[in-house]
Amino acid sequence: MSQLPEETPLSEKRLGNAIDLHIHTTASDGSLSPAECVDEAARLGLAAMAVTDHDTMAGNAEAVERGAARGVEVIPGVEISATLDRWSVHILGYWPQGTDALREMLAALRAGRGDRNPRILQRLAELGCPLLEEEVQAEAGSEVIGRPHIAAAMVRRGHVDSVQEAFNRYLGSGGEAYVPRKRPEAREAVGVLRDAGAVPVLAHPGASDLASAEEAAAIVAQLMPHGLSGIEVYYPSHSTGQTAAYQRIARDQGLVETGGTDFHGASKPDIRMGSGFGNLRVPRELLARLAEERERIRSREQALGH
Ligand code: AMP
Ligand code: FE
Ligand code: FE
Ligand code: ZN
Numbered sequence: 001m002s003q004l005p006e007e008t009p010l011s012e013k014r015l016g017n018a019i020d021l022h023i024h025t026t027a028s029d030g031s032l033s034p035a036e037c038v039d040e041a042a043r044l045g046l047a048a049m050a051v052t053d054h055d056t057m058a059g060n061a062e063a064v065e066r067g068a069a070r071g072v073e074v075i076p077g078v079e080i081s082a083t084l085d086r087w088s089v090h091i092l093g094y095w096p097q098g099t100d101a102l103r104e105m106l107a108a109l110r111a112g113r114g115d116r117n118p119r120i121l122q123r124l125a126e127l128g129c130p131l132l133e134e135e136v137q138a139e140a141g142s143e144v145i146g147r148p149h150i151a152a153a154m155v156r157r158g159h160v161d162s163v164q165e166a167f168n169r170y171l172g173s174g175g176e177a178y179v180p181r182k183r184p185e186a187r188e189a190v191g192v193l194r195d196a197g198a199v200p201v202l203a204h205p206g207a208s209d210l211a212s213a214e215e216a217a218a219i220v221a222q223l224m225p226h227g228l229s230g231i232e233v234y235y236p237s238h239s240t241g242q243t244a245a246y247q248r249i250a251r252d253q254g255l256v257e258t259g260g261t262d263f264h265g266a267s268k269p270d271i272r273m274g275s276g277f278g279n280l281r282v283p284r285e286l287l288a289r290l291a292e293e294r295e296r297i298r299s300r301e302q303a304l305g306h
Contacts, residue, residue: 021050022260026141027059031265034063048073055109082186093198102196112182123177129159148267194227201230206242213245234259236276
């Protein structure tokens with residue numbers, strides 16, 4: 001059981017058998033540096049954590065190194081925003097190696113931000129919320145500049161009271177200043193990750209725009225032939241019913257179950273590392289299966305001469 005009853009108080013000792021396989025750092029849109037994330041994991045007593053920044057692997061090395069020093073197992077990773085038919089889906093990749101194809105895909109994703117962000121700022125200016133590019137840049141810890149940084153700059157300027165208000169009113173899909181960015185096809189993202197020796201996992205199906213478990217199953221069926229290996233079953237906003245449904249999909253399809261909080265630090269203040277809204281627990285046993293899957297992928301890649 002990963003979901004404890006609502007009233008269970010957060011006890012840090014309880015996290016000793018837990019892991020968190022979905023964490024963002026300042027290399028993308030988190031507010032803690034990779035080393036600070038590892039320090040937080042160590043403070044909480046987490047057994048393992050994965051760095052899964054959007055569109056970059058730049059935070060991985062620092063986190064792995066700090067993990068070795070602090071006794072926290074750190075799994076390097078990445079998260080790719082992709083599309084599949086009419087859906088928006090996120091693909092996590094664990095233990096990616098830096099192939100040219102993966103580096104190019106991530107570079108294209110970052111370039112897509114460069115195209116989109118000025119258009120958001122232009123739209124915001126038209127809506128009476130002017131911001132300088134430098135103000136947004138100042139909120140970011142790296143070259144990956146995203147909507148959370150724009151939202152933070154809006155709060156700082158007093159255009160809105162909170163990051164959430166910025167998303168609800170302006171930046172979220174359907175918001176007045178929403179501008180989509182270029183994203184790869186999910187089948188291609190899965191394939192590129194797989195060719196890079198990574199374990200590709202469908203991220204937070206319940207937090208994507210998939211309306212139902214049936215839709216999630218349909219997505220999984222489309223991505224498995226391209227190398228999808230896992231599904232993020234445990235996630236803060238997944239209801240008990242959703243968690244059970246995704247577990248069933250994993251078992252029926254032979255997918256690895258993963259889980260994580262999508263910790264972003266101050267940019268998602270409600271989400272705590274390791275426990276989400278407070279009662280999420282991702283059992284550490286899941287990591288052994290994920291690592292087995294990695295070995296399977298590696299030996300097959302070697303057999304194919306990749
Ligand atoms: P971007 O990658 O720049 O398009 O921004 C996407 C990021 O914004 C996500 O990874 C979340 O961190 C954050 N985000 C997206 N939607 C929301 C929302 N409705 N409320 C708060 N944060 C959000
Ligand atoms: Fe994010
Ligand atoms: Fe995501
Ligand atoms: Zn994420």
